[in-house]
Amino acid sequence: MTQLILGKKKKSILYLILIFGLGLTLFPFLWMISTSFKPENAIFIKTLNLLPDNFTLEHYFKLFNEINFGKHFINSLMVSLGITIFGLVINSMAAYAFAKINFPRKNRLFILLLITMMVPMQTTMIPSFYILKQLGLLNTFSGLIIPAGASVYGIFLIRQFMLSIPNSLIEAARIDGCSEWYIFWKIVIPLSRPVLATMTIFTFLSAWNEFLFPLIILREEAKYTLPLALATLNGQFNTDWGLLMAGSVVIIIPVIIVFLLVQKHYIKGLTAGSVKG
Amino acid sequence: MAQVQLNAVCKSYVLKTPIISDANITINDGEFMVLVGPSGSGKSTILRMIAGLETITSGEILIDGKIVTRLHPKDRDIAMVFQDYALYPHMSVYDNMAFSLKSKKYSKAIVKKRVLEAAEILDLTQLLTRKPKSLSGGQRQRVAVGRAIVRQPKVFLFDEPLSNLDAKLRTQMRLELKRLHSYLKATIIYVTHDQTEAMTLGNKITVLDHGIVQQIDTPLNIYNNPANKFVASFLGSPPINFFDSTIVFKNNNLYISNNTWEMVVPEKFKSIFSNLSSPIKIIVGVRPEDIFEFDDSSETQSDIHFNATVDVVETLGAEVVCSLQSEAGPIQMRISDKKHVMSYSGKVNKTKKLTFDMEQMLMFDPHTGNNLLLKPSS
Numbered sequence: 300m301t302q303l304i305l306g307k308k309k310k311s312i313l314y315l316i317l318i319f320g321l322g323l324t325l326f327p328f329l330w331m332i333s334t335s336f337k338p339e340n341a342i343f344i345k346t347l348n349l350l351p352d353n354f355t356l357e358h359y360f361k362l363f364n365e366i367n368f369g370k371h372f373i374n375s376l377m378v379s380l381g382i383t384i385f386g387l388v389i390n391s392m393a394a395y396a397f398a399k400i401n402f403p404r405k406n407r408l409f410i411l412l413l414i415t416m417m418v419p420m421q422t423t424m425i426p427s428f429y430i431l432k433q434l435g436l437l438n439t440f441s442g443l444i445i446p447a448g449a450s451v452y453g454i455f456l457i458r459q460f461m462l463s464i465p466n467s468l469i470e471a472a473r474i475d476g477c478s479e480w481y482i483f484w485k486i487v488i489p490l491s492r493p494v495l496a497t498m499t500i501f502t503f504l505s506a507w508n509e510f511l512f513p514l515i516i517l518r519e520e521a522k523y524t525l526p527l528a529l530a531t532l533n534g535q536f537n538t539d540w541g542l543l544m545a546g547s548v549v550i551i552i553p554v555i556i557v558f559l560l561v562q563k564h565y566i567k568g569l570t571a572g573s574v575k576g
Numbered sequence: 577m578a579q580v581q582l583n584a585v586c587k588s589y590v591l592k593t594p595i596i597s598d599a600n601i602t603i604n605d606g607e608f609m610v611l612v613g614p615s616g617s618g619k620s621t622i623l624r625m626i627a628g629l630e631t632i633t634s635g636e637i638l639i640d641g642k643i644v645t646r647l648h649p650k651d652r653d654i655a656m657v658f659q660d661y662a663l664y665p666h667m668s669v670y671d672n673m674a675f676s677l678k679s680k681k682y683s684k685a686i687v688k689k690r691v692l693e694a695a696e697i698l699d700l701t702q703l704l705t706r707k708p709k710s711l712s713g714g715q716r717q718r719v720a721v722g723r724a725i726v727r728q729p730k731v732f733l734f735d736e737p738l739s740n741l742d743a744k745l746r747t748q749m750r751l752e753l754k755r756l757h758s759y760l761k762a763t764i765i766y767v768t769h770d771q772t773e774a775m776t777l778g779n780k781i782t783v784l785d786h787g788i789v790q791q792i793d794t795p796l797n798i799y800n801n802p803a804n805k806f807v808a809s810f811l812g813s814p815p816i817n818f819f820d821s822t823i824v825f826k827n828n829n830l831y832i833s834n835n836t837w838e839m840v841v842p843e844k845f846k847s848i849f850s851n852l853s854s855p856i857k858i859i860v861g862v863r864p865e866d867i868f869e870f871d872d873s874s875e876t877q878s879d880i881h882f883n884a885t886v887d888v889v890e891t892l893g894a895e896v897v898c899s900l901q902s903e904a905g906p907i908q909m910r911i912s913d914k915k916h917v918m919s920y921s922g923k924v925n926k927t928k929k930l931t932f933d934m935e936q937m938l939m940f941d942p943h944t945g946n947n948l949l950l951k952p953s954s
Contacts, residue, residue, distance in 0.1 A: 465660060465662065467658040467659075467660055467662035468662050468664060470627075470629050470649075470656075470658070470662070471656065471658060471662035471723075472664075472675070472679075473629070473648075473649045473650060474627055474628075474629075474649045474650065474654060474655065474656045475650070475655075475675060475676030475679060475723075475727070476650040476676050476679055476680050477650070477675075477676070477679045478650075478679075481679050485675075485679075486664055486666075489666045490665065490666060
């Protein structure tokens, strides 16, 4: 690694800019957290006050007691974990086939798959809705999990990583008498851990934040995921800002936890393949 | 252990451009067969076809008398050692060696026994808990061999296994492989582009060029009686010297002549030209070790000598490789006599009077490249 060597003056300027950027990014979050702990009447006072004078948990109590946010939290968790696990299994298997198994028209099929990335999600929404309706999956979690499982982006990302696994490893295993399935589980998956961690974060985050698709599929309020439940807090005539902020805080907590858990692999995954190690 | 047979095996990716054409090779039980050739000669392809990693276009492959052409690699009962070792990086040495047995659901006791045995043979016992990345190149190579041994396969396949090692380690591993072969008495097929490896390791050598089998024989026979010009030049270092020459009939005798020398055709070649009507062109091949300095005083000298100027002298310690320029073309000679080694060092641009051993001389057809003394194999 080359080290960036800077003079003291330049270094201070650099840090100032970085601190400014950090403040700019962090401030809305701090304000959100602060607001969620402020009593109703303190939210709209004109002085900027990040540390509330009267600290209160009333919004959180209301969130979990009256609006049943706990239930939505569990809904979201089930859907997001479902999509993540299902997606990882499906996408890694497809990626393995595209990366390491020879079959006719493989590359054409792969290009066709990539082309579908250009189709915006909104255009497939109505057909998806009809298909799910025919399958009787409307208003179910399966209706959210199954369509989100196979992702072209996921297949592409994992395939690129798997291409870097030497062919001779897989050939050696084939000669060693392993079935493709055994090779996949015992060799390819353990070696693909960095990219699978990256995929876990990507998939979990997008599933966790997904709003539009659940809005179409889920009818019953009891089945709402967090983003839907949060949207209901935003009234047409008045909005309970304290409650909304408390809901937002609850939503971002799992995101932060997941990121902290796999960030080491995540960063590795993003730089993987850039330099042959 | 088993015999491996390739019958009229052909391989082509695109029609009309064969990668391998009509390969007929038999590797006997317990034989160490080396496939050698320059890069692109198809030697690795043949190995991969035997392993089942490549399909064949036509012909058939038999292992132990059974046609395996359409069988999956895992059903052929072979083990392969790859050039890049192909060790599973996330597994310990023990697990690497045990992997194939585990995948075949052998009992734990058998797996352990076989792995420990192989580790003992290859001196890997101390390293069983290590991961491949903490091993040196030579150790990795031994693990790769160990992984093949525990399988107790019918045939071992080696795909340029020593080419990633440094020169010293390569010599050492060569010895170990040879020792291993006499210990296991296994059928081994070994691919290399290194002619030293081919000569030292093989019971038999198959020389390939452009997907065509040039010659199959023991190392010494191939060296002394190469089937054609290609085989002659591929094996031997420094390479054999070629001189364009003409056979003429005059004074009731046959002569080999070129612009530098003229001499009577040695007895063993005479039958080839028995009904010579007009002069024909040939190529004379002389190995570098068969060229030496002409000694006026000696009585047993041949009737041929010519002048050459020393161009480059490569001193290797025990011997000297000397490149010279003569009117017949560039010449390489090898001098391993200690006295002469000294006399050649640093004698650039000196003119030497040279001669060569006519009994060891080879003759090739300039058009087909075939060795005139050997009948073409077809």
